[in-house]
Amino acid sequence: MLVFSPAEAWEAIAREPTSIDEITRRTIIPLSLLAPAATVIGMKTFDASWDPAHGYLVPPEAIYAAGATTLFATIGSIFLLAAIFVLIAPMYGSRCDYPSALKVSAYGSVPVMLAGATLFLPVMVIVSIVALCHTLYLYWVGVGRVLEVPAGERTEFIGISLTLLGGLSTLVGAAVSSIGLA
Numbered sequence: 001m002l003v004f005s006p007a008e009a010w011e012a013i014a015r016e017p018t019s020i021d022e023i024t025r026r027t028i029i030p031l032s033l034l035a036p037a038a039t040v041i042g043m044k045t046f047d048a049s050w051d052p053a054h055g056y057l058v059p060p061e062a063i064y065a066a067g068a069t070t071l072f073a074t075i076g077s078i079f080l081l082a083a084i085f086v087l088i089a090p091m092y093g094s095r096c097d098y099p100s101a102l103k104v105s106a107y108g109s110v111p112v113m114l115a116g117a118t119l120f121l122p123v124m125v126i127v128s129i130v131a132l133c134h135t136l137y138l139y140w141v142g143v144g145r146v147l148e149v150p151a152g153e154r155t156e157f158i159g160i161s162l163t164l165l166g167g168l169s170t171l172v173g174a175a176v177s178s179i180g181l182a
Contacts, residue, residue, distance in 0.1 A: 003110065006137070013145075023103060031114065032113060035116025036070040039116075039119050058158075073173075076107045076172075080137060080168060082098060082101040083101070083146060085143070085161055087164075090138070095148050101135070101147060115131035139158050140158055143157055
């Protein structure tokens with residue numbers, strides 16, 4: 001319902017009393033598993049050998065680590081985006097409630113997480129790009145309905161949130177890589 005009639009779905013989501021635990025167990029973890037599983041299957045099937053000249057293939061011994069990194073990065077990004085929503089909410093006079101922010105972050109990213117199931121073939125990243133466009137729209141509607149961000153400020157709210165998410169994700173990724181975990 002959220003993908004095809006988002007306005008009505010967000011109204012229902014805003015009213016439902018859902019805990020962080022429920023959102024995590026029922027939505028975030030199951031859907032976050034799709035991309036890593038498809039990616040590992042694709043790498044095992046299509047990227048079977050490492051090519052040092054091109055460097056775009058994942059070495060066989062790193063395939064499962066790449067899948068695990070994708071899983072934890074996806075889950076972490078959803079929780080971090082919710083925290084960013086809460087952090088900047090006072091600047092827009094909107095709700096400063098983490099469970100509500102997590103609803104928008106998690107449910108808004110459903111199209112991208114579902115598209116992750118197609119990533120067993122690298123060319124299917126095109127599906128993810130289309131899903132990202134729909135995710136941005138879902139965030140735009142969701143922050144208005146659930147977090148009560150005024151209509152004229154939703155685009156800026158989403159833009160700032162995603163810019164902060166990108167910056168923080170880059171810093172975390174650099175830190176993790178520098179200590180040899182990725």
